[in-house]
Amino acid sequence: xxxxxxxxxxxxxxxxxxxxxxxxxxxxxxxxxxxxxxxxxxxxxxxxxxxxxxxxxxxxxxxxxxxxxxxxxxxxxxxxxxxxxxxxxxxxxxxxxxxxxxxxxxxxxxxxxxxxxxxxxxxxxxxxxxxxxxxxxxxxxxxxxxxxxxxxxxxxxxxxxxxxxxxxxxxxxxxxxxxxxxxxxxxxxxxxxxxxxxxxxxxxxxxxxxxxxxxxxxxxxxxxxxxxxxxxxxxxxxxxxxxxxxxxxxxxxxxxxxxx
Amino acid sequence: xxxxxxxxxxxxxxxxxxxxxxxxxxxxxxxxxxxxxxxxxxxxxxxxxxxxxxxxxxxxxxxxxxxxxxxxxxxxxxxxxxxxxxxxxxxxxxxxxxxxxxxxxxxxxxxxxxxxxxxxxxxxxxxxxxxxxxxxxxxxxxxxxxxxxxxxxxxxxxxxxxxxxxxxxxxxxxxxxxxxxxxxxxxxxxxxxxxxxxxxxxxxxxxxxxxxxxxxxxxxxxxxxxxxxxxxxxxxxxxxxxxxxxxxxxxxxxxxxxxxxxx
Numbered sequence: 264x265x266x267x268x269x270x271x272x273x274x275x276x277x278x279x280x281x282x283x284x285x286x287x288x289x290x291x292x293x294x295x296x297x298x299x300x301x302x303x304x305x306x307x308x309x310x311x312x313x314x315x316x317x318x319x320x321x322x323x324x325x326x327x328x329x330x331x332x333x334x335x336x337x338x339x340x341x342x343x344x345x346x347x348x349x350x351x352x353x354x355x356x357x358x359x360x361x362x363x364x365x366x367x368x369x370x371x372x373x374x375x376x377x378x379x380x381x382x383x384x385x386x387x388x389x390x391x392x393x394x395x396x397x398x399x400x401x402x403x404x405x406x407x408x409x410x411x412x413x414x415x416x417x418x419x420x421x422x423x424x425x426x427x428x429x430x431x432x433x434x435x436x437x438x439x440x441x442x443x444x445x446x447x448x449x450x451x452x453x454x455x456x457x458x459x460x461x462x463x464x465x466x467x468x469x470x471x472x473x474x475x476x477x478x479x480x481x482x483x484x485x486x487x488x489x490x491x492x493x494x495x496x497x498x499x500x501x502x503x504x505x506x507x508x509x510x511x512x513x514x515x516x517x518x519x520x521x522x523x
Numbered sequence: 524x525x526x527x528x529x530x531x532x533x534x535x536x537x538x539x540x541x542x543x544x545x546x547x548x549x550x551x552x553x554x555x556x557x558x559x560x561x562x563x564x565x566x567x568x569x570x571x572x573x574x575x576x577x578x579x580x581x582x583x584x585x586x587x588x589x590x591x592x593x594x595x596x597x598x599x600x601x602x603x604x605x606x607x608x609x610x611x612x613x614x615x616x617x618x619x620x621x622x623x624x625x626x627x628x629x630x631x632x633x634x635x636x637x638x639x640x641x642x643x644x645x646x647x648x649x650x651x652x653x654x655x656x657x658x659x660x661x662x663x664x665x666x667x668x669x670x671x672x673x674x675x676x677x678x679x680x681x682x683x684x685x686x687x688x689x690x691x692x693x694x695x696x697x698x699x700x701x702x703x704x705x706x707x708x709x710x711x712x713x714x715x716x717x718x719x720x721x722x723x724x725x726x727x728x729x730x731x732x733x734x735x736x737x738x739x740x741x742x743x744x745x746x747x748x749x750x751x752x753x754x755x756x757x758x759x760x761x762x763x764x765x766x767x768x769x770x771x772x773x774x775x776x777x778x779x780x781x782x783x784x785x786x
Contacts, residue, residue, distance in 0.1 A: 265632060266633055267636070268615075269628065270582075270633070271619070273663055274611075274613065274614050274619050275618075279619065294661045295662075304620075305726060305729050309622070310621070312766055351621065352620050373593050396539050397616070397617045398617050398620070399581070400613055401585075401619055402586040402588050426638065489575045491786065523621060
């Protein structure tokens with residue numbers, strides 16, 4: 264085993280609590296287990312602090328009404344109880360931590376009530392869960408220049424973890440206002456919106472309003488259907504499929520497999 | 524030793540105070556400026572800015588995208604040098620990421636990797652590269668040499684500058700049970716270009732001290748004064764605190780106290 268591979272084991276032991284308890288790790292006796300455990304707990308709290316502050320920033324801005332700061336959950340026993348099962352960067356762990364945050368924030372009934380509060384918490388929770396997952400840190404040295412319609416990359420597939428979110432209120436209209444100074448909480452228009460939340464290979468989370476064409480393609484893109492198949496089955500013009508796929512690719516919601 | 528410049532990190536939530544502050548010679552930039560930061564134009568016009576962003580981990584070569592990002596930030600800031608860390612915080616396949624600085628194994632293989640990749644990065648930058656030491660909370664038994672020796676060999680092989688983080692040295696000394704000044708003496712101080720000074724506080728998870736966005740204690744300031752006399756090429760000292768919880772009062776008072784300690 265190379266030193267680099269060995270170092271990866273150390274990183275995994277710090278990030279992955281179940282692995283840290285495994286015989287595979289413990290038998291190697293690479294480091295003082297007590298020190299490793301303490302540092303892993305420190306890293307976990309830091310890891311989720313950054314994500315909670317970022318993804319629940321709107322709830323943070325509303326904390327003076329709810330009386331609940333989202334990151335306060337990190338000092339609660341419910342978070343400590345999760346520590347033995349956390350795998351930093353996994354969707355399951357992100358979901359578990361986000362659920363704690365939502366429960367904590369919901370426990371403080373805002374006064375006056377915020378009509379779109381449930382929508383907002385679902386939005387923030389979705390963003391945090393979608394962000395989790397392995398990421399590409401380095402691009403391959405040979406750039407991938409192939410794209411939609413090149414004839415070589417013709418089987419788009421939905422990227423795992425991409426989420427469609429149906430909301431009762433038009434949150435995108437109110438979110439920027441929540442982060443600016445306000446005295447009375449800004450209103451969100453009561454009109455349904457459907458959002459698509461996706462993550463790039465580099466871990467950047469992006470959100471966009473989902474059109475009917477987007478919803479159709481996300482349903483159909485399974486890595487086997489060609490662009491012509493998608494156009495036919497979705498009842499869309501090929502140019503519309505191409506344009507939609509271009510947007511979804513940039514968003515990180517769709518990738519292309521080689522057509523072979 | 525020429526007069527040391529004393530600065531801090533740019534904390535965007537303190538933009539108003541930093542834009543009007545006196546007694547700060549430079550600001551280190553940990554993140555690119557946000558497009559909606561109203562204070563950025565004044566900050567950029569007023570201060571010497573030091574690039575201190577995450578560029579990548581030099582256990583692997585930086586890809587072209589990261590190099591271009593580093594070049595573009597260096598140009599935006601007109602930075603006198605570009606800083607990166609001795610860190611290896613994500614697995615090679617990207618599956619696990621600590622999201623926090625973490626040192627490499629101090630082995631020949633990692634030394635060869637860091638030397639090769641730092642030399643490659645240095646060749647693509649228009650400014651000198653400086654590298655910052657990172658504290659270990661525990662030793663990995665596979666390491667083949669002590670950190671100070673590994674660093675010495677790295678700097679001799681690359682001729683890049685040393686960004687000496689003093690609290691990192693202080694913490695390692697604490698957890699090794701040795702005097703900070705004795706541990707510091709092992710490091711290749713002749714390569715130091717910049718020093719970091721910061722506060723430490725007790726961390727409940729670590730059950731001991733760790734870096735925090737707090738004022739440096741008197742002991743840390745005395746340690747900084749001691750270190751500065753042993754770094755003949757040092758040009759700048761930076762109060763190393765970058766956090767939404769940092770207050771303007773703590774930042775400004777820390778810079779003032781560092782300046783007084785080094786006078």
